Amino acid sequence: MHQTVQVELGDRSYDVEIGPDLLARAGDWIAPLLARPKVAVLTDESVADLHLETLRAGLKTTGIEMSALALPAGEATKSWPHFERAVEWLLTEKVERSDVVVALGGGVIGDLAGFAAAVLRRGVRFVQIPTSLLAQVDSSVGGKTGINAPQGKNLIGAFHQPSLVLADTSVLQTMSQRDFLSGYGEVVKYGLLGDADFFEWLEANGRSVSSGDMAARVRAVTRSVQMKADIVARDETEQGDRALLNLGHTFCHALEAATGYSDRLLHGEGVAIGCALAFELSSRLGLCSQEDPSRVRAHLRAMGMKTDLADIPGELPSAEVLVDLMGQDKKVVDGQLRFILARGIGQAFVTSDVPKDAVLSVLSDALAPV
Ligand SMILES: NC(=O)c1ccc[n+]([C@@H]2O[C@H](COP(=O)([O-])OP(=O)(O)OC[C@H]3O[C@@H](n4cnc5c(N)ncnc54)[C@H](O)[C@@H]3O)[C@@H](O)[C@H]2O)c1
Numbered sequence: 316m317h318q319t320v321q322v323e324l325g326d327r328s329y330d331v332e333i334g335p336d337l338l339a340r341a342g343d344w345i346a347p348l349l350a351r352p353k354v355a356v357l358t359d360e361s362v363a364d365l366h367l368e369t370l371r372a373g374l375k376t377t378g379i380e381m382s383a384l385a386l387p388a389g390e391a392t393k394s395w396p397h398f399e400r401a402v403e404w405l406l407t408e409k410v411e412r413s414d415v416v417v418a419l420g421g422g423v424i425g426d427l428a429g430f431a432a433a434v435l436r437r438g439v440r441f442v443q444i445p446t447s448l449l450a451q452v453d454s455s456v457g458g459k460t461g462i463n464a465p466q467g468k469n470l471i472g473a474f475h476q477p478s479l480v481l482a483d484t485s486v487l488q489t490m491s492q493r494d495f496l497s498g499y500g501e502v503v504k505y506g507l508l509g510d511a512d513f514f515e516w517l518e519a520n521g522r523s524v525s526s527g528d529m530a531a532r533v534r535a536v537t538r539s540v541q542m543k544a545d546i547v548a549r550d551e552t553e554q555g556d557r558a559l560l561n562l563g564h565t566f567c568h569a570l571e572a573a574t575g576y577s578d579r580l581l582h583g584e585g586v587a588i589g590c591a592l593a594f595e596l597s598s599r600l601g602l603c604s605q606e607d608p609s610r611v612r613a614h615l616r617a618m619g620m621k622t623d624l625a626d627i628p629g630e631l632p633s634a635e636v637l638v639d640l641m642g643q644d645k646k647v648v649d650g651q652l653r654f655i656l657a658r659g660i661g662q663a664f665v666t667s668d669v670p671k672d673a674v675l676s677v678l679s680d681a682l683a684p685v
């Protein structure tokens with residue numbers, strides 16, 4: 316059931332190992348990277364309680380010692396104070412240029428630990444061990460690392476590719492259903508942006524993926540990682556194609572800002588709703604058929620996911636305010652809203668040529684459905 320995906324980036328290429336029970340054998344993959352048998356692990360308190368001892372034992376089998384720092388779980392950890400604590404801890408642990416830092420956790424830990432590794436002693440190598448579905452299919456691959464600023468999310472960071480990614484699909488069993496389905500929003504995104512057959516497979520097998528069928532999980536993670544790896548290999552620093560990964564995200568970022576980045580809307584939930592809106596917009600602009608947005612929404616519904624704006628608890632601002640919030644997105648280039656639209660399922664493209672009125676009308680109708 317074990318799969319390997321290579322991220323092809325010349326002398327910075329690396330493997331993503333995907334399959335069950337990888338933590339228990341982590342030493343097999345990590346030992347060849349080490350100059351001495353010792354690693355420093357950054358994690359969060361929730362993940363540490365559930366999985367840190369399995370990792371410790373998995374490293375021990377090949378004689379690797381580990382020390383660990385567990386930061387509080389949650390997005391607020393991706394900030395200067397926790398980042399400072401992490402970097403100073405790594406220095407106290409005497410991590411040297413030839414050592415390896417390990418990130419064990421979701422996207423918050425992966426982003427923070429990767430950035431810490433990027434700046435520690437001007438750059439040390441790091442290994443991603445993503446434990447959330449979102450981190451396995453998205454944040455652990457591609458080398459974007461960083462923290463949030465008071466001015467906005469992910470505004471401070473660096474490109475720093477990991478040396479290895481170990482995506483252990485068994486650890487997903489301890490995720491809450493809500494967090495899991497939120498990560499599934501990114502999985503659906505890959506089908507919608509570039510692989511209609513994968514979307515069709517998800518329509519047939521999504522329930523197996525969410526209910527814990529291991530073979531289905533490995534397949535969903537593997538296909539997602541392959542797609543991300545291909546796009547990153549083509550466009551590492553997002554000069555072009557990498558923007559396709561932002562399908563659904565322009566709407567999502569406005570909704571996240573409107574709900575105060577709170578528990579009302581998790582990131583992947585916003586991505587799912589955003590994908591449905593992006594297809595609705597594409598259909599109204601005559602780019603894709605009218606059936607496509609309905610099909611997207613039907614799948615999200617069947618998975619028990621948030622699908623429409625009405626599924627977000629509490630009040631939302633007007634369509635005008637949401638469009639203004641989109642304008643504050645860091646992906647805006649010279650004030651032009653950049654959208655990912657689609658000519659059909661699996662056929663997304665990047666464009667700056669979207670009339671504001673069309674966006675307004677999609678949002679107004681979504682806010683007040685007839
Ligand atoms: N670098 C990138 O390319 C990239 C891409 C997408 C998202 N991100 C970032 O990723 C972050 C979101 O990632 P996330 O959703 O993983 O958030 P997260 O790291 O906060 O994890 C979500 C919650 O799940 C818990 N958790 C993680 N694994 C678990 C497990 N196996 N069992 C039980 N609980 C577990 C965590 O403790 C946390 O409470 C955001 O900060 C986002 O900006 C980065």
Ligand SMILES: [Zn+2]
Nearest residue numbers: 501564582586
């Ligand atoms: Zn995302």
